[in-house]
Amino acid sequence: MIKLFRFLGPYRYWIAAVVCLMFLQSIAQLYLPTLMADIVDIGVMHGDTAYILTMGAVMLVVAALGTACNVTAGFLSSKTSAGFGKIVRGKVFGHVERFSLQEFDTFGTASMITRTTNDITQVQQVLFMLMRMFLSAPLMIVGGIVMAVSKDAKLSLVLVAVIPLLAGVIVFVASKGIPLFRSMQAKLDRLNLVLRENLTGIRVIRAFNRTEHERDRFGASNEDLTRTAIKVTRIMSVIFPIMLLLLNLSLVAIMWFGSIRIDLGYMQVGDLIAFTQYASQILFSLTMVSMMFMMIPRASASAVRINEVLNTSPTIVDAPDFKGSAGLKGAVEFRDVTFSYPGAEQPAVRNVSFTAGTGEVTAIIGGTGSGKSTLMNLLLRFYDVGGGSVRIDGTDIRELGQEQLREMIGYVPQKASLFSGTVTDNIRFGNVGATREEIEHAAEVAQAGEFISGLKDGFDSPVSQGGTNFSGGQKQRLSIARALVRNPAIYVFDDSFSALDFKTDAKLRAALQAETADATLLIVAQRVSTIMNADRIVVLDDGEVAGIGTHRELLDSCEVYREIVMSQLSEEEIA
Ligand code: ADP
Ligand code: MG
Numbered sequence: 001m002i003k004l005f006r007f008l009g010p011y012r013y014w015i016a017a018v019v020c021l022m023f024l025q026s027i028a029q030l031y032l033p034t035l036m037a038d039i040v041d042i043g044v045m046h047g048d049t050a051y052i053l054t055m056g057a058v059m060l061v062v063a064a065l066g067t068a069c070n071v072t073a074g075f076l077s078s079k080t081s082a083g084f085g086k087i088v089r090g091k092v093f094g095h096v097e098r099f100s101l102q103e104f105d106t107f108g109t110a111s112m113i114t115r116t117t118n119d120i121t122q123v124q125q126v127l128f129m130l131m132r133m134f135l136s137a138p139l140m141i142v143g144g145i146v147m148a149v150s151k152d153a154k155l156s157l158v159l160v161a162v163i164p165l166l167a168g169v170i171v172f173v174a175s176k177g178i179p180l181f182r183s184m185q186a187k188l189d190r191l192n193l194v195l196r197e198n199l200t201g202i203r204v205i206r207a208f209n210r211t212e213h214e215r216d217r218f219g220a221s222n223e224d225l226t227r228t229a230i231k232v233t234r235i236m237s238v239i240f241p242i243m244l245l246l247l248n249l250s251l252v253a254i255m256w257f258g259s260i261r262i263d264l265g266y267m268q269v270g271d272l273i274a275f276t277q278y279a280s281q282i283l284f285s286l287t288m289v290s291m292m293f294m295m296i297p298r299a300s301a302s303a304v305r306i307n308e309v310l311n312t313s314p315t316i317v318d319a320p321d322f323k324g325s326a327g328l329k330g331a332v333e334f335r336d337v338t339f340s341y342p343g344a345e346q347p348a349v350r351n352v353s354f355t356a357g358t359g360e361v362t363a364i365i366g367g368t369g370s371g372k373s374t375l376m377n378l379l380l381r382f383y384d385v386g387g388g389s390v391r392i393d394g395t396d397i398r399e400l401g402q403e404q405l406r407e408m409i410g411y412v413p414q415k416a417s418l419f420s421g422t423v424t425d426n427i428r429f430g431n432v433g434a435t436r437e438e439i440e441h442a443a444e445v446a447q448a449g450e451f452i453s454g455l456k457d458g459f460d461s462p463v464s465q466g467g468t469n470f471s472g473g474q475k476q477r478l479s480i481a482r483a484l485v486r487n488p489a490i491y492v493f494d495d496s497f498s499a500l501d502f503k504t505d506a507k508l509r510a511a512l513q514a515e516t517a518d519a520t521l522l523i524v525a526q527r528v529s530t531i532m533n534a535d536r537i538v539v540l541d542d543g544e545v546a547g548i549g550t551h552r553e554l555l556d557s558c559e560v561y562r563e564i565v566m567s568q569l570s571e572e573e574i575a
Pocket of ligand 1: 105341342344348366367368369370371372373374375
């Protein structure tokens with residue numbers, strides 16, 4: 001947690017101010033009972049009204065000053081801890097943005113969200129507590145003891161008896177509570193995961209009548225978290241009553257022994273009053289300190305989780321002397337590429353070699369799970385290859401900057417994802433500088449013009465989060481337009497035609513051909529008809545290349561390809 005506090009930089013003066021203010025406030029608090037004792041012993045006992053009024057006024061001023069310090073310190077502490085939260089959230093977000101997909105896979109989305117929100121809030125709250133009490137509580141304890149002893153050393157023996165008792169209770173409670181605090185964050189992760197899956201999978205859940213099951217699953221998670229929270233609260237709630245009991249018992253003891261000492265003439269009434277106040281201050285501060293020590297473990301568990309994110313360095317970083325993409329034409333080569341996903345036993349692709357030249361259409365076909373999307377992920381450098389290399393015009397893509405590399409590629413992902421905004425916003429996402437004409441042209445080529453003009457507001461129609469107000473095929477066409485408007489050297493269509501009907505598929509390919517004449521086209525497809533006319537077809541089978549060639553060549557030479565074709569086309573179509 002201390003490590004996280006390095007982000008407090010801009011607020012260090014405020015913290016110093018709070019420390020000073022809390023110091024002054026504690027002094028005022030410690031001074032007040034002494035004034036009170038004087039009023040009673042000197043003013044009241046001798047019937048000196050003037051003295052009572054003067055000292056009363058002094059007390060008012062001291063109390064007012066103490067309160068002012070306290071309020072200001074509270075204000076500064078709130079601002080500092082909130083500002084700290086803002087800084088850390090910004091750091092985490094900025095850091096995560098540089099992660100490759102590899103790192104996202106290791107944390108998981110749900111945990112990432114908890115870490116950026118709840119975990120940071122935990123640390124923020126403890127920071128607030130620390131600022132309010134870290135200095136003042138120990139000061140009140142030590143100062144209170146000193147003052148109490150100075151009032152009457154013998155009577156202080158009562159405190160000597162009580163404090164170890166209270167400390168015992170605190171240690172007991174802490175040992176029970178701290179492990180529970182730690183497990184709470186993990187349970188919150190779990191709850192977030194279930195909730196997230198529910199919200200994103202709502203259609204499937206409804207369709208399969210799994211609402212009941214999901215409700216139970218959420219209920220179980222919720223119950224689990226609640227039970228732990230209740231346990232923690234139950235343990236924590238023991239502290240206050242016990243502390244009050246001890247406090248009141250010790251006050252009784254102080255009164256008892258104090259009155260005896262007053263009778264014997266060892267002590268004055270005012271001192272006894274002051275003494276009881278010091279006793280309350282000491283015991284109360286002790287409780288506060290114990291609370292603080294209880295919250296620290298929970299926050300440090302959170303801090304560890306935040307640091308895990310911050311300490312994960314992105315595996316994919318630009319080489320210090322990376323090259324720009326200037327002069328590259330976009331011929332793609334996979335050279336003996338092997339890659340395994342983190343934690344996977346089998347490589348997802350093995351020894352894949354093929355080239356995709358400029359001005360050519362290179363198609364990749366193969367069953368589901370054969371590694372087609374994986375190859376595209378490698379080309380975009382979402383992951384780094386395990387062996388071999390991916391090259392553009394002979395240059396290893398690891399020597400290029402990531403931004404320069406991706407600038408060259410118009411990528412249409414297998415799962416079309418749109419963002420909330422308008423249709424235009426979504427297409428312009430591909431190229432911020434695109435003009436209205438370019439956007440409309442791209443939509444036209446992507447065969448999206450027709451349905452867009454059918455929308456109420458045309459290109460200004462709203463797109464909801466994730467593009468849920470569009471059909472699968474419409475989303476695909478919008479994401480194709482988004483890639484086209486970039487006018488890149490390399491196009492990657494990862495199964496982007498699967499949700500289109502045959503007619504639109506054919507029209508789209510014809511329009512694309514004219515548009516992308518000089519570019520390198522990589523088309524991943526399931527349907528043979530989509531890729532039959534490609535210049536080169538790469539057949540993938542279980543992560544390995546089963547054959548490379550044109551449709552005709554492969555029909556003769558490649559068994560895997562023939563099987564795929566036979567399963568889709570009729571005899572006439574094949575011939
Ligand atoms: P395709 O696109 O040909 O259907 P993929 O390239 O998506 O196939 O997947 C190839 C293999 O890699 C599959 O066995 C799949 O289970 C695995 N795989 C895909 N993505 C991941 C991932 N993020 N983590 C682990 N394994 C993955
Ligand atoms: Mg795929």
